[in-house]
Amino acid sequence: MNSFEPLDKNYEKKIKESFSRQPFMDFINAKLVEVKPGYCEIHLAYKKDLCQQHGYFHAGIIGTIADNCGGYAAFSLMPAKASVLTVEYKINFVAPGDGELLVGRATVIKPGRTLTICDTKVIVVKNGIEKLCATSLMTIMTMHGKADTPLLIQK
Amino acid sequence: MNSFEPLDKNYEKKIKESFSRQPFMDFINAKLVEVKPGYCEIHLAYKKDLCQQHGYFHAGIIGTIADNCGGYAAFSLMPAKASVLTVEYKINFVAPGDGELLVGRATVIKPGRTLTICDTKVIVVKNGIEKLCATSLMTIMTMHGKADTPLLIQK
């Protein structure tokens, strides 16, 4: 893993606050577990509400965890007055989301002034054993000069 | 749009039942609006629970709609005794999910015995006006011989 120097010393607080302003993360009960420069980890406990027709985590939920992890891994390297935008991602599902916990781990491959590229793995944990569930490659954009403002102000 | 002949005359019933067995679709209140051979349309009304930090539909939710639409568009062309598996997808977000409704529209580009390729557009509707929100390209696998069985039996 690369070692990155954050442009915003306050990156961890900034990301935790941004995460806590995402109603969807609260709705599914996802937890921001770790943030480091160029790295983010999110956990999501199983509940039936999050499943597809076979009782496994829904692909959309797996994609959600990948997307959010990648976005915040990139955000950790952005300057203070910027917000984060997912341009696109590609995700391969390599095993069913069969387990008690999803763990998303995103790593910045290449930071850039405008675009940052992240690799995100989503792991499914069953009876405490980790298994790769999905792997994702993602492009994230820095929106310079647009702070990640609170929901109540924006809407 | 191509015209496809379904292998399973019962495809519409099969897809409606499969959709109704996805707890996550019920949790977010998504609606299966239309299924035709090689086509699927899903609607999702806005609620704050489904949003990111700026009050727009979360990218994970947009990806979920794209994934589910594409999967069922492909499923509509599969034989009776088969289930559907998302291999991978790529999605570009081209406008914020800012509106009262998300509409996913998936079209099969190329059906195949093992793999089917779908193009899915996700539209956001604001004050009744449609705007392209995301575009996705997806690979779906036919699991021959494995029927899309009910959740209660499987788990």
Add this chain to the structure above:
Amino acid sequence: MNSFEPLDKNYEKKIKESFSRQPFMDFINAKLVEVKPGYCEIHLAYKKDLCQQHGYFHAGIIGTIADNCGGYAAFSLMPAKASVLTVEYKINFVAPGDGELLVGRATVIKPGRTLTICDTKVIVVKNGIEKLCATSLMTIMTMHGKADTPLLIQK
């Protein structure tokens, strides 16, 4: 297909000159056949040199045609003082490159100040009959203020 207004009236001449400065296009003998605002078409005649182990057009060649088409479709909508950069693409191969001609057709889905999204189809023509060979979704970046300068000056 959308109708786009080019920012640079000179777009066709600019693209033809840029294409003619790509040594790789000359090396494989690709032809720029049509450019319109938000659209580009490139043709490539079969020769054995361009093939994989089964005598079909190599996937790398099919990807090359998709990439170049998409880049120039996007470039057609960029301002005069800008150059074009491929951020990323995803390509699905849906039929072998078995035929006498490859035809790439790129259409801009969403132009943007910084990023433009293109859909590119690569068709293979065999005995005069067209067949979809590959479909691609691509993100292209406008490099403002950097003209697409000649090779001899740059290197």
Add this chain to the structure above:
Amino acid sequence: MNSFEPLDKNYEKKIKESFSRQPFMDFINAKLVEVKPGYCEIHLAYKKDLCQQHGYFHAGIIGTIADNCGGYAAFSLMPAKASVLTVEYKINFVAPGDGELLVGRATVIKPGRTLTICDTKVIVVKNGIEKLCATSLMTIMTMHGKADTPLLIQK
């Protein structure tokens, strides 16, 4: 990197022969440098013929190296009587192809009976210094029962 057990003890010979039957690899003068179970490395020396308009390796060439590497990394884990098919790939270009050598390094992330997922990095080497040029995520299909037969027999 994972450690994989090849199903075909003869995998190295098989891949070298397959590579040598690709006219396009000969045309651009690419070299198969290393094959291990679940790993493949290909090198390509700079020549002007392989460039885009700024004198750098063409994105299509970079994609070609990624595609070929990934395909053979996957092929190394396939059974003896099988051939390899690229289903799709996604590639992000993170730095210009500015250097004297391209190096593709593909690693299998997840092998499977039908589908194998590879991560491929393409490195550009300038004055002996390596720099990440592109990163790719790829889906490859095993065509069981179809040996990778010589070109002269097939056509």
